[in-house]
Amino acid sequence: MSRRGADSGAEARLRAIFARLRSELLAAHRAHRKVALLGQPGGGKSTLLDLVTDRGCVPRPVIGQRTDAFEWSRWEDGPQRPPVLRYRDFAFVDAPGYDTLAHPAEVFAEAFPFDVFDRILLVLGGKVRAADDRIWRALRQRSLTARTLVARGFAESLTEEERAAVSAELSGRFDGRFVLFSNRERTGLAEIGRFVGLAGDDR
Numbered sequence: 001m002s003r004r005g006a007d008s009g010a011e012a013r014l015r016a017i018f019a020r021l022r023s024e025l026l027a028a029h030r031a032h033r034k035v036a037l038l039g040q041p042g043g044g045k046s047t048l049l050d051l052v053t054d055r056g057c058v059p060r061p062v063i064g065q066r067t068d069a070f071e072w073s074r075w076e077d078g079p080q081r082p083p084v085l086r087y088r089d090f091a092f093v094d095a096p097g098y099d100t101l102a103h104p105a106e107v108f109a110e111a112f113p114f115d116v117f118d119r120i121l122l123v124l125g126g127k128v129r130a131a132d133d134r135i136w137r138a139l140r141q142r143s144l145t146a147r148t149l150v151a152r153g154f155a156e157s158l159t160e161e162e163r164a165a166v167s168a169e170l171s172g173r174f175d176g177r178f179v180l181f182s183n184r185e186r187t188g189l190a191e192i193g194r195f196v197g198l199a200g201d202d203r
C-alpha cells in the first residue's frame, strides 16, 4: 500500500472513532459531566488526569506510553472498551496526542466531537505548534473556547523569565484562557481541577 493510501486509511479510522465516540458519549454518558483532554503527544495529559482524579479513574489513564502505541485508532474494529474513563459523575476522554501520523491534527480539528464536552483541556508540553493553533481555530469556529482551558505543562522546567514569556505568549494566542502547571511539582492542578468541576482543594 502506498504511504498515502496508508495515511488515508488511518484518517478514515480516526474519523469513524470520533463518530462512534460522539454517539457513545451522547447515549451511555448522557448524564455524565464530559471532559476531554487533548493536545501534544507526551504533553502530560494522562498524568494530569490521573492526578486531578486522585488516581481514581476507571480504567486508569495509561501514562508514559504513547497512546498511539496501544492503537486508540483501532477501537472501532473490535470489542475493546471505549476510551472513556469514569470518575464519580465524570466521563473523561484522554485522547491520543495529535499531530502524529496516526492522529493528524487536521482530522482532530475537523472531526473530534468537541461540542459534546462540558469542558475541554488543551494540554501543551512545550512550544505552541501550528497544530495547536489549528485546534484552537476549530474551537473558535464552533464557539467553544469559553469551555476550553489551555494547560501548559512541564512548568517546573521554566525559569522565572521563561515563565513570564510563555505566559505572555499563551495569553495572546489563547485569549487569556491558559494555566501553567507541573505534574511533577503538582502546581496548577487545583486550578485545572476547579475548571473541570472537581473540587479545588490542595491537589
Ligand SMILES: Nc1nc2c(ncn2[C@@H]2O[C@H](COP(=O)(O)OP(=O)(O)OP(=O)(O)O)[C@@H](O)[C@H]2O)c(=O)[nH]1
Pocket (backbone or CB within 6 Å): 040, 041, 042, 043, 044, 045, 046, 047, 048, 062, 063, 064, 065, 066, 067, 068, 095, 096, 097, 098, 153, 154, 155, 156, 181, 182, 183, 184, 185
Ligand atoms: N518533568 C515532567 N514530566 C512529566 C510531566 N507530566 C508528565 N511527565 C512525564 O512525561 C511523560 C508523558 O506523560 P503522559 O502523561 O503519558 O503524556 P500524554 O500527553 O498522555 O502522552 P500521549 O498520550 O502519548 O500523547 C511521562 O513519562 C510522564 O511521567 C511534568 O509536568 N513534568
Ligand SMILES: [Mg+2]
Pocket (backbone or CB within 6 Å): 045, 046, 047, 062, 063, 064, 067, 094, 095, 096, 097
Ligand atoms: Mg496519554
